[in-house]
Amino acid sequence: MTPATLLATGFGADLAAEQKSAEVTDWAARVGWLVGLALFVALVYWLMREGWKWRGTLQGDLPELPSAPDDPGPAKLSMSGRYHGSTTAGQWLDRIVAHGLGTRSRVELTLTDAGLDVVRPGAADFFVPAGQLREARLDKGIAGKVLTEGGLLVVTWAHGDRLLDSGFRSDHAAEHNEWVDVINSMINKTETEGAR
Numbered sequence: 020m021t022p023a024t025l026l027a028t029g030f031g032a033d034l035a036a037e038q039k040s041a042e043v044t045d046w047a048a049r050v051g052w053l054v055g056l057a058l059f060v061a062l063v064y065w066l067m068r069e070g071w072k073w074r075g076t077l078q079g080d081l082p083e084l085p086s087a088p089d090d091p092g093p094a095k096l097s098m099s100g101r102y103h104g105s106t107t108a109g110q111w112l113d114r115i116v117a118h119g120l121g122t123r124s125r126v127e128l129t130l131t132d133a134g135l136d137v138v139r140p141g142a143a144d145f146f147v148p149a150g151q152l153r154e155a156r157l158d159k160g161i162a163g164k165v166l167t168e169g170g171l172l173v174v175t176w177a178h179g180d181r182l183l184d185s186g187f188r189s190d191h192a193a194e195h196n197e198w199v200d201v202i203n204s205m206i207n208k209t210e211t212e213g214a215r
Contacts, residue, residue, distance in 0.1 A: 081117040082179045084145035091133040091146075096201055100189040102126035102139055103164040108153075108175050108182035114162040115183060119143035121162075126187060130201060135174065137185070147185075151177045155202035157195055161186035172198050 105120040107113040114121050124142040128135065134148040153176055157169040161184065164171070172187045172195045189195060 080179070081115070081181065084118050084120075084143060084178075085148060086144070087136045087146040088133055091129075091131040091136060094129050094131055096128075096130040096194075096198060098128045098187070098189045098191075098194055098198065100126055100128070100187055102137065102142075103171065103186040103188060104162045105183045105185040106162050108184045111158075111161050111184070118145075120145075120183075120185075123164075128187060128198075130198070130205075132205075135176075135202075147174070147176045147178075149205060152202060152206050153177060153182060154206065155199045157199060158186070169195065171195075174202065 102124050104123060105115045107115065119142050122139075122142040124139040127138040129138070130136075132149065134146055134150075135152065136144075136146050138144045152174065155172065155174050158171045158173045159166055159168045161171060161173060164186065166188065170188065170192060172189065173184050174187070175182060175184050177183075189198075
């Protein structure tokens with residue numbers, strides 16, 4: 020044997036001696052971690068759900084939502100988009116969850132002389148009579164939803180003894196300005212007629 024062959028053979032033997040079998044996976048520890056993680060996630064979900072229910076209980080004094088009249092009149096404006104929730108007016112993080120107002124959903128809005136009809140597939144519909152509308156404005160966020168500046172139509176309305184802000188986003192954001200103008204002109208007209 021040549022020295023090169025001896026060297027190669029010796030190197031191969033050393034390499035084979037250093038190789039070990041792969042470590043055996045400790046399945047009990049892995050399963051234990053997965054079960055622990057699943058229990059932790061379930062606990063967090065349960066706590067969030069209980070917090071939502073508790074918030075609804077605290078807001079139990081909120082009266083039932085009004086429904087649309089049989090004949091609200093011709094539509095001034097209509098819009099389809101998303102309903103992002105309602106909050107206490109001026110407090111954009113104080114979400115109202117009573118009567119389904121905290122449920123995000125698709126929405127069909129219709130503005131008539133009688134008021135604002137909010138139709139939400141999969142959630143409770145409601146109606147805001149024209150006399151309860153207080154303000155419409157463009158904003159950037161409401162209760163967990165933040166958009167670009169002016170990306171959200173926020174309508175302030177009176178319900179019971181509270182003022183609420185409800186946030187909507189049209190499928191065509193360019194419509195928001197027209198909604199703000201028309202709602203605010205309706206409110207100004209109602210206030211002027213009431214002052215006479």
